[in-house]
Amino acid sequence: MPPCDTGSVAGLLFLLAHPDDETFIAGGTIAKYAAAGVEVGVICATRGERGKTGDICSREDLAGVREAELRDAAQILGIRHLEILSYSDQALASAPPDEIRRTMVAAVRRQRPQIAVTFDPNGMNLHADHIAISRFASDAVAAAADRRWCPETGETAHGGALALVRTGARV
Numbered sequence: 001m002p003p004c005d006t007g008s009v010a011g012l013l014f015l016l017a018h019p020d021d022e023t024f025i026a027g028g029t030i031a032k033y034a035a036a037g038v039e040v041g042v043i044c045a046t047r048g049e050r051g052k053t054g055d056i057c058s059r060e061d062l063a064g065v066r067e068a069e070l071r072d073a074a075q076i077l078g079i080r081h082l083e084i085l086s087y088s089d090q091a092l093a094s095a096p097p098d099e100i101r102r103t104m105v106a107a108v109r110r111q112r113p114q115i116a117v118t119f120d121p122n123g124m125n126l127h128a129d130h131i132a133i134s135r136f137a138s139d140a141v142a143a144a145a146d147r148r149w150c151p152e153t154g155e156t157a158h159g160g161a162l163a164l165v166r167t168g169a170r171v
């Protein structure tokens with residue numbers, strides 16, 4: 001693999017809905033940037049407990065299995081910061097908006113990425129959770145740059161210089 005020119009990007013943060021989104025939508029990108037020394041973080045809003053079990057495990061064990069898979073993927077891809085939240089799979093749009101904003105604003109301010117990445121407004125495949133996380137992430141990334149939002153979560157991130165790139169566009 002040729003060396004990756006990361007420009008001024010020292011940190012990338014992916015705001016996603018399910019364990020496996022990181023691999024499906026950006027596995028190669030994450031591995032490439034992480035190998036070049038870019039600090040990559042992932043926030044996963046659900047544990048994917050309503051996905052298909054595929055005869056791998058029982059319905060009750062699915063969340064634990066998917067969480068373990070995500071932690072393994074993070075190691076393999078080089079993700080340095082992983083936060084797995086417990087909002088309801090297949091009902092993410094019903095997450096309390098103020099709470100999820102505060103959670104994501106706090107994560108953005110902690111990790112201080114130059115670029116945040118989420119799904120496009122159609123959720124890439126019209127999955128309701130992908131559409132929801134796109135909306136929540138767009139809200140939170142803007143809010144993280146404005147000190148009037150969630151001041152209890154710390155300093156603003158880069159004084160408003162964060163960019164939001166949605167999948168479908170090249171990072």
Ligand SMILES: [Zn+2]
Nearest residue numbers: 017018021130
């Ligand atoms: Zn997904």
